[in-house]
Amino acid sequence: MVFELSSRKKRQKYYFVSSDSSCLCQFSLGKKIFTADFSTCSGQDHTMSNDTSPTRCYFIELTPRPTKYFDSLYLVCLVLHAISFLPAAIGNGVVTITTFKTSSLHKPSFVLLSCAAFADSLTGFLAQPVAMASFAAKLRRQFSAACWLDLVKECLGWLFGGMSVSILAFLSMERYLALRLGLRYQTVITVKRVLIIVVFFWLALLTLGTLRFFVLSNETYVAIHLPFMFISLMILTTTYCKIHLFIKRHRLKLSPAENQNPNSFDVVKYKKITLAVLYIVCFYWLFFAPFVCVLLAFLLSGFTQRVEGAYYITTTLILANAAVNPLLYCWKLRALRQAVLKYIRHVLHLHSE
Numbered sequence: 001m002v003f004e005l006s007s008r009k010k011r012q013k014y015y016f017v018s019s020d021s022s023c024l025c026q027f028s029l030g031k032k033i034f035t036a037d038f039s040t041c042s043g044q045d046h047t048m049s050n051d052t053s054p055t056r057c058y059f060i061e062l063t064p065r066p067t068k069y070f071d072s073l074y075l076v077c078l079v080l081h082a083i084s085f086l087p088a089a090i091g092n093g094v095v096t097i098t099t100f101k102t103s104s105l106h107k108p109s110f111v112l113l114s115c116a117a118f119a120d121s122l123t124g125f126l127a128q129p130v131a132m133a134s135f136a137a138k139l140r141r142q143f144s145a146a147c148w149l150d151l152v153k154e155c156l157g158w159l160f161g162g163m164s165v166s167i168l169a170f171l172s173m174e175r176y177l178a179l180r181l182g183l184r185y186q187t188v189i190t191v192k193r194v195l196i197i198v199v200f201f202w203l204a205l206l207t208l209g210t211l212r213f214f215v216l217s218n219e220t221y222v223a224i225h226l227p228f229m230f231i232s233l234m235i236l237t238t239t240y241c242k243i244h245l246f247i248k249r250h251r252l253k254l255s256p257a258e259n260q261n262p263n264s265f266d267v268v269k270y271k272k273i274t275l276a277v278l279y280i281v282c283f284y285w286l287f288f289a290p291f292v293c294v295l296l297a298f299l300l301s302g303f304t305q306r307v308e309g310a311y312y313i314t315t316t317l318i319l320a321n322a323a324v325n326p327l328l329y330c331w332k333l334r335a336l337r338q339a340v341l342k343y344i345r346h347v348l349h350l351h352s353e
Contacts, residue, residue: 060150071139073309077316078135081128084323089124091326092117094340102339108194109178109273110336112171113280113329115198119163120322127156128319155212159205161318162225165288166201168281169232170194175274176239179246218303222295229292233285240278247271276332283328287321290314 099105099114134149174194178185212221247270291314297307330337344350 060147060154070309073312074135074138077312078132078139080316080320081132081135084320085124085128085132087124087326088128088320088322089121092121092124092322094343095326095329095336096121098336098340098343101343105335105339106191108174108189108191109171109277110333111191111194112167112174112198113277113333113336115195116164116167116171117326117329119160119167120325123156123160123319123322127153127160128322130156131316131319155209157315157319158225159209160322161288162205163201164284164322165229165232166205167198168284169235170197170201171277172236172239172281175277176243178270178274179243219299222299226292226295226299229288236281236285240274243274247274273333279332280325280328284321284325287317291318 095117096114099110099117105111105114130149130153134146134153137143137146137149174189177189181188208216208221208224216224290310294307294310294314297310301307330340
């Protein structure tokens with residue numbers, strides 16, 4: 001079979017010659033001839049031309065000749081997603097619904113955690129199944145299907161992961177404002193204002209994701225996100241250092257009578273919630289920090305095979321982390337744990353007598 005394509009700008013023609021038996025394709029550009037062996041027809045390994053520059057699936061970059069260990073990498077990522085997607089979807093969904101239905105949890109800090117849980121539940125329901133399908137397609141050498149699946153996975157992964165980072169950074173600021181504002185906290189930081197900011201995060205990330213299809217290159221897209229990630233990390237470090245100093249300074253200042261006064265700032269309760277949030281945020285950053293290093297490597301050295309392999313692993317870990325977060329929420333936050341157990345008993349009709 002012979003297909004002829006013409007280039008309007010350079011007035012050159014490209015010829016595509018395919019052999020049905022060997023799936024051998026030749027691309028003729030002037031006097032140069034490039035050969036590629038697409039041996040997926042015979043079930044052999046997929047090889048490409050001798051050109052070592054990255055190829056693209058729309059805005060997604062791919063190394064042209066992946067080494068044999070990539071199959072093992074695809075399989076490991078597929079297994080991690082298969083293990084974690086149901087706990088992520090169900091666990092975070094239960095946390096979100098419980099917070100919505102429990103009036104005592106309608107506070108800014110718990111609402112922010114439920115918003116993060118909602119993004120993580122969408123990760124389990126949508127992003128991880130698509131990722132599994134993508135890795136399965138690559139193992140089967142169905143690269144055309146993998147291309148479309150990678151597009152969906154990239155869009156959903158960056159959207160939901162970006163929401164989690166944004167909300168956790170804002171949650172750190174909320175804890176610091178609760179400290180600084182004291183008794184004025186309840187009038188300044190309200191659930192309505194918190195939800196407005198969360199909606200703004202969704203709209204901003206959706207806009208960036210849309211611009212990636214039309215305007216932004218991968219380098220520009222990553223360069224926009226990296227400063228935000230570092231700012232989030234700086235906010236986390238700065239706020240909790242100040243919170244630690246405040247708690248240490250005021251630990252012995254309040255008498256028991258002052259602590260029982262309903263109009264005074266409850267340092268003990270504040271400390272418990274803040275330390276729980278600190279555990280959650282730090283644990284998330286343990287998964288997220290390697291991904292930031294991979295993005296830096298991409299900007300400095302390009303999309304090499306090592307960067308591609310590290311990208312698959314780190315993005316898989318970030319998405320799989322969504323399955324662990326509900327356990328942390330319920331472990332460190334007693335009020336949320338009790339509400340979740342009550343909701344589960346209600347759903348399963350396990351009412352205690």
